[in-house]
Amino acid sequence: MKEIEIQAMTENLPVVLGFVDEQLETAECSMKVQMQIDIAVEEIFVNIAHYAYTPEVGNAVIAMAITDGSAVIVFKDRGIHYDPLAKADPDISLSAEERQIGGLGIFMVKKTMDDVKYEYTDGQNIFTIVKSLK
Numbered sequence: 001m002k003e004i005e006i007q008a009m010t011e012n013l014p015v016v017l018g019f020v021d022e023q024l025e026t027a028e029c030s031m032k033v034q035m036q037i038d039i040a041v042e043e044i045f046v047n048i049a050h051y052a053y054t055p056e057v058g059n060a061v062i063a064m065a066i067t068d069g070s071a072v073i074v075f076k077d078r079g080i081h082y083d084p085l086a087k088a089d090p091d092i093s094l095s096a097e098e099r100q101i102g103g104l105g106i107f108m109v110k111k112t113m114d115d116v117k118y119e120y121t122d123g124q125n126i127f128t129i130v131k132s133l134k
Helices: 011-025 029-054 104-112
Strands: 002-007 059-067 070-077 115-121 123-132
Touching: 002 011, 011 029, 011 059, 011 070, 029 059, 029 070, 029 104, 029 123
Parallel strands: none
Antiparallel strands: 002 059, 059 070, 070 123, 115 123
């Protein structure tokens, strides 16, 4: 796996996306799949930047590998322990005014990625997404 460690700040999102996109382009990923992965990466990284260390700033590690025709991307931070998959999915049948705020981004990640996992190990939030490149 290749990885970068970067301050979890929204200003660093372009660096994170560049890191991911460089590997996707090497793997000849389709533009549709790349866009789905980019949206998921943005959602997860921005959540880490906004909530993991508030009000402080800490680091995030993003690791990525292309294996068996799939992109595997792992996000690690040592911020507040939070499992985004534990929250119930939003009721998308309700109007925007009737829905509770939050949760749509992770819901979108869960719907567009082939596999999504969360674990808390050794004081780290570890969030993994997997997406087939086909």
